[in-house]
Structure formats: C-alpha cells, structure tokens
Amino acid sequence: MPQPRILVAGIGNIFLGDDGFGVEVIRRLAGREQPPGVQMVDYGIRGLDLAFALLDGYDLAILVDALPRGGPPGKLYLLEPDLESLGQADIQTHNMDPVKVLQMVKAFGELPPSDRVRIVGCEPGTFGPEGTGQMGLSEPVQAAVDEAAQMVEQLIYSFREEFETWHSQQEGTAAAGSQPQKG
Secondary structure, three states, X not given: OOOOOEEEEEEOOOOEHHHHHHHHHHHHHHOOOOOOOEEEEEEEOOHHHHHHHHOOOOOEEEEXXXXXXXXXXXXXXXXXXXXXXXXXXXXXXXXXXHHHHHHHHHHOOOXXXXXXXXXXXXXXXXXXXXXXXXXXXXXXXXXXXXXXXHHHHHHHHHHHHHHHHHHHHHHHHHHHHOOOOOO
C-alpha cells in the first residue's frame, strides 16, 4: 500500500519573538520519530521555497505559524483554509504568512485540494520592540508549543488512517471488479 506524502512546514522569523512559533514547533517535532512519508521542514521566512514545495504533490500540507486572530496569547487554532476564495498574491519572498504563501501557489496556477491543507496557528503575544525585534517566544506562546506539536501529530495520524482506509477500499473495489462473474 502506498504511503501518503505529508509536508509539515514551520513558518516564521525567529528574530521577531512569537513569529518564530512555527519554527519552534518544527524543531520540537524534528526530535521525534515520524512515520514514513512525513517531511518536517523549517521554512522560516522562505515563502517562495514553501510555495514551490506545495506544488510538489503532497497528499497533506500542515502549515504551522503565529496567527494573530484577536485571542489571548498562546491560544491555538486549527484552520482549513478556503483556497478557492484566495485573492491574488503580492509576491514577497521573505515576508510571508500562510495566506500569502497559498496566494503564491495559486498565482503559479495550481492549488492543492482544500481538504489537503491545514494551518496550525498560535495567537502571538509579542513580536518584540518596534524596529528591533526579539529573540525567543513569550511565555504563553512557548507553553503552547508542545500542544501544537501534539495537534500536528494527531493530524498526521488521522490523515494516514483515512488514506489507508481509502486505499484499502479502492483495492477491494478493484479486486471485486476483476472477479469472474458467475452466471
């Protein structure tokens, strides 16, 4: 049975405080054994590289990033983006967030299926003083790293289970269709 190809992409700038959240989650996950077909990559601020990776036919892409949505710092979000409603990209290769990356992918002409992209985000507390930035995550965002890593691992596990079930059903249907009919 084929293995699903899953990309887990950490996004963020480690020099801007909580913006480094995605990078830290990838660092945490990289220290753990992952199933075959799972690729963990720290993309940092390399939006163009991530956009090209998303064009590479992954079965699932999980983007991990700081995601300001108005909640308390450290609050985690799991989003399934509406890829069809994305606007046009203002392509900036070193200034990115998941939406900008997905807009670049759309501009290149091919979006992954909507049900194959997830965003694990964390409400940031601080990006550091204006103009100077900050190294390290704030306390509430650092406290959310392990839970976010567990969310990512659960997404991987659930998707692999669905993938295997779907392939088993396809193989069963193909085998049933090749059986001689009795008559």
